[in-house]
Each structure stands twice: as C-alpha cells, then as structure tokens.
Amino acid sequence: MTLLKHRPSFKLWVGVLAIGVVVGIVGTGNVLLNGHSAVYNVTREIPWGILIATYVFLVVSSTGLCLVSSLGHVFGIEKFDFIGKRAIILAILTLLCGFGAIGMELTHPIRMGLYTIISPNFSSPIWWMGTLYGLYLVLLCAELFFLMKGMHKGAFAMGMIGFIAAITAHSNLGAVFGLLEARPYWHGSFLPIYFIVSALVSGGAIVSMIVYFNHKTTGEPMPQKYEDFMGTLGKLQALFLLILVFFVVWKIIPGLYGHPPEKYEATVAVLSGPLAFNFWFFEVLLGLAIPVILLLNKKTRTPYGVMMAGLSSTVGIFFMRYDLVIAGQLVSMREGTADLVGGLLQYSPSVTEIAIVIGAISTCLLLYTIAERLLPLESDH
Amino acid sequence: MKNKRFAIVLDTRRCIDCKACTVACKAENDVPLGSENYRNWVGEEKLRGQYPNLGQSFTPCQCQHCGNPPCAHVCPTKATEVNQDGIVHVVADKCIGCKYCMTACPYNARYYNEEIEAVDKCTFCTHRVYAGREPACVETCPTKVRVFGDLNDPSSEVSKLLTKYPSRVLKESQGTKPYLIYII
Numbered sequence: 001m002t003l004l005k006h007r008p009s010f011k012l013w014v015g016v017l018a019i020g021v022v023v024g025i026v027g028t029g030n031v032l033l034n035g036h037s038a039v040y041n042v043t044r045e046i047p048w049g050i051l052i053a054t055y056v057f058l059v060v061s062s063t064g065l066c067l068v069s070s071l072g073h074v075f076g077i078e079k080f081d082f083i084g085k086r087a088i089i090l091a092i093l094t095l096l097c098g099f100g101a102i103g104m105e106l107t108h109p110i111r112m113g114l115y116t117i118i119s120p121n122f123s124s125p126i127w128w129m130g131t132l133y134g135l136y137l138v139l140l141c142a143e144l145f146f147l148m149k150g151m152h153k154g155a156f157a158m159g160m161i162g163f164i165a166a167i168t169a170h171s172n173l174g175a176v177f178g179l180l181e182a183r184p185y186w187h188g189s190f191l192p193i194y195f196i197v198s199a200l201v202s203g204g205a206i207v208s209m210i211v212y213f214n215h216k217t218t219g220e221p222m223p224q225k226y227e228d229f230m231g232t233l234g235k236l237q238a239l240f241l242l243i244l245v246f247f248v249v250w251k252i253i254p255g256l257y258g259h260p261p262e263k264y265e266a267t268v269a270v271l272s273g274p275l276a277f278n279f280w281f282f283e284v285l286l287g288l289a290i291p292v293i294l295l296l297n298k299k300t301r302t303p304y305g306v307m308m309a310g311l312s313s314t315v316g317i318f319f320m321r322y323d324l325v326i327a328g329q330l331v332s333m334r335e336g337t338a339d340l341v342g343g344l345l346q347y348s349p350s351v352t353e354i355a356i357v358i359g360a361i362s363t364c365l366l367l368y369t370i371a372e373r374l375l376p377l378e379s380d381h
Numbered sequence: 382m383k384n385k386r387f388a389i390v391l392d393t394r395r396c397i398d399c400k401a402c403t404v405a406c407k408a409e410n411d412v413p414l415g416s417e418n419y420r421n422w423v424g425e426e427k428l429r430g431q432y433p434n435l436g437q438s439f440t441p442c443q444c445q446h447c448g449n450p451p452c453a454h455v456c457p458t459k460a461t462e463v464n465q466d467g468i469v470h471v472v473a474d475k476c477i478g479c480k481y482c483m484t485a486c487p488y489n490a491r492y493y494n495e496e497i498e499a500v501d502k503c504t505f506c507t508h509r510v511y512a513g514r515e516p517a518c519v520e521t522c523p524t525k526v527r528v529f530g531d532l533n534d535p536s537s538e539v540s541k542l543l544t545k546y547p548s549r550v551l552k553e554s555q556g557t558k559p560y561l562i563y564i565i
Contacts, residue, residue, distance in 0.1 A: 047483040108498065124481070
C-alpha cells in the first residue's frame with residue numbers, strides 16, 4: 001500500500017495531462033483532415049465504437065457525481081455537504097467532455113443543434129438524451145453558481161431539480177440502448193435501471209478520489225472530519241458495488257439460460273469471447289472484486305484504501321461501458337456475412353479513436369485541476 | 382405518391398448470385414466505392430447436404446421499407462422519412478451522423494455515405510419509380526427474381542403473386558412489417 005507514497009509532483013501531473021490533451025488534439029485534427037471512415041474502425045455493422053463508450057462513461061460519471069453530491073445539499077446528510085462544489089464542477093466537466101467525445105463520433109454536430117430544434121422527433125431516445133442532458137447541464141451550472149455564491153436555498157432548489165434531471169436523463173441514456181429491439185443484448189428495461197445503479201458507483205468512486213487527492217496536495221494530515229467521511233463513503237460504496245454485482249450477475253444469467261438467440265452469442269462474447277479479458281480482468285477484478293474486498297475489510301477501509309477502491313472501480317467501469325456498447329453489436333444482423341471470426345463481427349479501436357479518448361479524459365482532468373487552483377472550492381459549512 | 386403501397390416480391394429460387402442488382406444499384410445511385418458501401422446485397426444461405434449432393438440458396442435483400450420502421454422511430458431529427466406510398470428514405474441535410482438508425486435496423490440495410498455525409502439506404506429508386514420506371518435492381522435482374530409494384534392495386538403483378546403463392550418476410554418477430562416479401 002505504498003504505491004502512491006512517492007506521489008508525482010503537481011508539475012508532472014499537469015504535464016502528463018497536457019500531453020494527453022495534445023494527443024487528443026492531434027487525433028481530432030486527423031479526423032477533421034481525413035474523415036471518419038479513414039481513421040475510425042467503426043463499420044457498417046458496428047457503427048458505435050469506443051467514442052460512444054467513452055461518452056457513456058463520462059456522462060455516467062457526471063450523473064454519479066450529481067447524485068452523490070445531492071446526498072449532502074439536497075438530502076441533508078451533513079457529512080456529504082463539503083463535497084458539493086467540487087462534485088458539481090467535475091460533473092459539469094465530465095458532461096462537457098462526454099459531449100466532446102460523442103461530438104467526434106457524430107459527423108454533423110452543428111446540424112444536430114439546428115435540426116433537433118426545428119425538426120424534433122419525440123419518439124427518439126437520442127433526441128431526449130440531448131434535450132435532457134442539455135437541461136441537466138444548465139441546472140448543474142445554476143447549482144454551482146448558487147453554491148459559489150453561498151446561496152443555500154437556490155442551491156437546494158437547483159440541486160433538487162438537478163437530481164431529478166440527472167435520474168431522468170440517465171435512465172433515458174439506458175433507453176437509448178434498451179429500446180433497440182434489433183439488439184437483443186441491449187433490449188429491455190434492464191439498462192435504464194442498471195445505468196442509475198452504476199452511476200452511483202461511478203460517482204462514489206470519483207468522489208473518494210477527489211477528497212483524497214485534494215487533501216493530499218495540502219501536505220497536511222487528514223482532519224478527522226475527512227477521515228470519517230471517507231469511512232462512511234467507503235461503506236456506502238461497498239453497498240453500491242454489491243448492488244452492482246447483483247446487476248452484473250442477472251445480466252449474464254438470462255443471456256445464457258436457454259440460449260436466447262443473439263443475446264446468448266453476445267453474452268458468450270463477453271464471458272469467453274473477444275471481450276473476456278476486459279470482462280474478467282477489468283470489470284470483475286478491478287471494477288468489482290478488489291474494491292469490494294478493500295471496502296468490506298475494516299483494516300483497508302482507510303482513506304487511502306477507499307481512494308484505491310475508487311480508482312480501481314473507475315478503471316473497471318470504463319471497460320464496463322466499452323464492453324456493453326461493443327457486445328451489443330458483435331452479433332451480425334444477417335446470415336452469411338463474411339469476415340466473421342468465431343461467428344462474431346470484429347471491432348478494435350483505431351489509434352485515432354484511442355487518442356480522442358485520451359484527449360477527452362485528459363481535458364476533463366486538466367480543467368478540473370485548473371478549477372481547483374483558481375476557484376474557492378473549500379466549503380464554508 | 383398517394384394511395385399506393387410499393388413493395389418488392391422476390392422469388393429466391395431464381396437467384397443465381399450474380400450480384401447484378403448490387404452493381405446496378407451502385408451505378409444508379411452513386412453509391413461510393415468500398416466493400417461497406419452498398420444499398421442492396423445477396424445473402425448466402427448455408428450450404429445444404431454433403432458432397433456431391435449439395436444445395437444452396439441466395440437471398441437478395443435491401444431496405445425492407447418497413448410499415449413499422451425502427452430507423453424512423455429512433456432518428457432524433459426526423460431525417461428518416463416515410464412517404465405516403467411507404468418508401469422510407471433519408472433526408473441527407475437533416476442527418477447528424479449519430480448512426481442510431483444503423484443500430485436500430487434489424488436488417489443492416491443502412492451505411493454511412495461519406496460523399497453525401499449522411500446515412501444512406503435503398504429508396505426503391507424513387508427517382509425512377511416516380512417517373513414510371515422500375516427500380517434499377519428490378520430492371521437489371523437476369524432471372525427476374527424481383528418484381529416491383531403497388532400492393533394497393535389488386536391487379537398489379539405483386540398482388541397477384543402474393544395471392545397465388547404463400548409468402549414470408551424476414552425477421553417477422555421484430556414486428557417491423559417489411560414490404561420486401563419472399564414467396565419462398
């Protein structure tokens with residue numbers, strides 16, 4: 001547990017993030033110059049790749065941060081009060097960077113702005129996704145404004161509406177996948193509910209990292225208040241994770257039982273096919289098992305342990321998003337398709353796609369680091 | 382067109398997998414080069430039997446011009462439109478390239494056309510049909526697998542074929558109500 005004792009300095013941290021941002025800019029330039037089809041590995045049959053997965057990962061993080069921070073200033077759990085500003089700022093940044101990632105997957109983000117207003121399709125979950133997340137962004141900004149000004153009534157009101165918007169927008173994101181009858185692995189009411197639960201895990205994990213590292217940069221021993229908070233968050237996070245385990249198990253069993261067509265092949269792809277390493281190593285081991293063990297054991301439920309659990313599950317959750325998005329598309333929609341390997345279509349992200357993912361995440365972290373330096377984020381409670 | 386319901390009826394026993402329909406379509410509709418870019422295709426069914434007694438069928442296919450099209454339901458900007466005669470088509474200027482329709486279509490009938498910068502698909506050759514001609518794939522087929530016509534007209538050839546023979550549609554359980562109808 002001394003892995004991070006020789007913590008990289010602030011300059012190194014900013015330097016690494018700046019390199020990440022540059023990598024993202026190069027990737028973006030490559031797409032703009034050469035076009036999507038030349039530099040992306042998405043295909044006719046797998047039209048959604050790692051950029052969509054990254055978008056989902058980032059907006060799930062945003063929702064999770066909003067939900068966890070609302071425990072404080074909306075639901076009145078005092079221990080959670082002091083994370084409000086930081087959680088909301090990061091919620092705004094993850095949402096914006098998520099929009100950036102999906103913007104690079106869309107070919108006409110500008111047309112989107114125009115036609116979603118003058119030609120809206122109310123039966124489209126993506127239309128609702130844009131609208132609800134747009135509304136959610138406005139509410140987050142208003143909430144941050146009130147928090148920064150110390151206007152608690154306004155912050156409470158915005159937090160309350162924001163909480164409802166977050167739940168609505170996020171379950172709708174599950175519906176973007178869940179309403180596709182053509183994709184049995186996604187179809188159904190499971191995903192809208194699952195997305196809410198996994199958002200809680202994401203939010204709790206990121207909050208644990210924010211609190212730990214923000215305190216770490218001060219170089220002083222952690223005050224008792226923060227230690228207590230990390231302990232409570234750790235227990236809560238263990239609960240969220242165990243609920244998530246339940247969801248993961250019940251996603252798999254109906255996918256195997258009775259070999260339901262297409263769903264079965266996709267489930268097997270996750271368990272023992274091309275996504276198996278992602279699933280067992282990242283999702284199960286890093287995402288669930290290690291954090292649960294760290295958090296349930298009283299000896300490791302220290303601030304450091306809770307942060308490590310958060311870091312581990314955040315990495316795991318990224319792969320959960322990726323596997324979910326890709327697995328749903330691996331089964332060919334028609335017989336006799338050429339180029340199948342083991343009966344499945346193939347996708348692996350291109351260098352440019354990965355560069356944009358690195359760029360989106362680095363931009364988010366760099367902006368947060370700058371915000372942390374420039375804005376007065378310490379709570380006045 | 383008013384009071385019409387266009388459809389294609391296919392007799393797959395006649396298909397010889399020559400792919401003339403795909404070539405004619407690509408030429409007629411300026412479909413870009415590239416193995417992923419096509420509006421119609423010939424599906425190869427599994428090989429039957431054992432050597433030397435073998436058999437194989439082919440299923441020519443394209444957009445099903447569904448009566449209940451999932452692509453149109455999911456499009457956020459109504460870029461996918463359904464004409465009164467049932468023809469489903471994309472208004473390229475409205476397409477934002479989210480590819481939601483491509484994930485929603487159970488037939489994989491759509492592709493992203495880099496040249497027009499929009500998702501593209503079979504239009505039953507609207508420009509020809511509205512001028513009184515047949516779609517290019519129908520016209521070019523050497524064995525007359527495809528027959529195009531108006532199902533609202535009981536004396537049309539498609540109506541007569543469907544009266545004479547039992548028929549099926551692809552992935553009926555999806556509830557998409559396809560208008561590409563196979564008489565075997």
